[in-house]
Amino acid sequence: MPAAIWALAIATFGIGTTEFVIAGLLPGIATEFGISFSEAGYMATSYALGVFVGAPLLIILGARVRQKTMLVSLMGELSAFVDVHVLLAMGITVLGPAAFFTAITYISPMMTELTGYSNNGVTGILFLFGLGLFIGNLLGGKLADCALMPLLYVTLAGQALVLFAFFFVVESRVASAICVLLMAGFGFASVSPIQRLVMDKARAAGAPNLAAPVNIGLFNQGNAIGAWLGGWVIALGFGFAAPNWVGGILSTFALLLAIASGWLTVTHGVKRKAAMACVAN
Template sequence: MPLALWALVIGAFGIGTTEFVIAGLLPAIAADFNITIPVAANLATSYALGVFVGAPILIILGRRTSRKNMLAFLTLLFVIGNLVTALAPTFEIAIAGRIITSLTHGAFFGIGSILAATMVPTEKRVRAIAFMFSGLTVATLVGVPAGTWLSQQISWQATFYAITVIGLATLAGILTLLPPSPKPKTQPIGHELAAFGNARVLLAMGITILGPAAFFTSITYIAPMMTEIAGFSETAVTWLLMVFGFGLFVGNWLGGRYADRALMPMLYFTLLAQAMVLFAFHFMATSQMASVICIFLMAAFGFATVSPIQKLVMDKARAAGAPTMAAAVNIGLFNLGNALGAWLGGLVIAFGLGFTSPNWAGGLLSMAALALAIVSGLLDRHEAATRNRKTRDSNQKMRTA
């Protein structure tokens, strides 16, 4: 892979750490601010909603700015947001810090995925996108467990100070590794937004919302689930998150490797497998060994869908004429799905259905995503069949003329 892609990987690592580390910090944050765990989970929900809202706004505001300069600005926001969260004297200010941080996420990955895809040959584009997203998986494998451990040893604020340092390193990587880029050719906003009226684009984005939301419904509440139901100690949450991170790493590799060959079959298989694992996790969470296996598998199958879904949306949006906006908004939709998952998991817990209930709730979301993927695939096959039939008819007319 080109050296410049490493700048994107560094950024993805920092963003992934700050996004997913919340799952391991919820008990400490709830105790510090004297709030319940579902309320503390609003730090995850607000982040996800901030990504969803911030992505299109920043893409519009920065559409006349070079991609390198835009990424540097986004990383500066990332540094400021994590510092505000670390210094927050109240829960409300911590929420504000998370929202500032979240503004980086969607636009960074949206611009980054386009850059990654353009740096390599066509047949390796999903692999290049997956390589960028590997920063997220390494974050969950290394950054998140390390952040959870740091919180347990010092404080949760220390974790966000450390993430701030990662942000500064990311900024240095962007400034030194990415080559200068010209200002992009701008199109009217109406032209970019028109693509969102395309049914095929919207269908692909629906998969984006529901697919990753499935495993986020479970992982947001993994700390209380494992300590209260499976009987793990609080310190065990650190290595359980490492298992989750390893699953993301494996899933990202599989998604990038095989989706270039057969994108839609890959989505069908992984979404179904994710649902089955989550349903099983609900019934087997009392077993520590089964819980470890389920955590790994739900992460692997769940994240194997991410780069294929991003490529699917980019393809549909490119055909509709708005790849940049759609790529960024789609990252926001991933996080809207995360917010949906965190909210749904908290809802079923609040209704007294227990700490394992987010698992079956996530399984239902994965099945819904699978249904949308099947519809999208059938539409593709129908379109291809129609195109081939017209080609045959045209050829036949030419032969008989």
């Protein structure tokens, strides 16, 4: 494998670790600064918002294109983001990641306060979460090319069901561990099809250059929303298990958007074939 790919892989590992490490450090941060768990969780929100703003800016500022040419290109591409297919794909990008980030941000207090794990036990839970991410990302990447929309339906539905189940079985150590593994697996198995969907729809709408950076930004916007919502329901007194059912609702909405996107794609394809047939006749 080329050295450049290894470099990108290592950089991705570092970025991913930075993004998810807050889940294990949350109790220590809350204790150290004398704040609540929900307030500590907002650190994940602020980090994700930084990426949401920074990713597109770095792409734009780092591009080796004359500023006037870049401005004209951006104006043309931004107009593509009012396309309904693009907007639906962007909504899935926000809500899908938001679902599992709502729960995983507060997994440490959830496991220690409700499930009965020790701090060392939480380390094992986070290992299962990482394992689920690895397996889900691997399978999602392999299957996205051959079954994009069916994979998206299955992963978003699976994520929703697991999160709802997690809320009810959170006091069981074994069931909680299984839910964390499956939540991560379904969650990251949806990343590749979501990325492919956004890029395909944005490219079709005339925005090929902004598709990737905007998608990364939206992914992190979802992370920010998820972490904030999880902390919000905890602060309202719904308990440490509440982020699970909130995540389940978010994943359900993402699934509905995916179904709508698939239906519109099929409808558009049928109409286009009918129009071509009329022209041929």
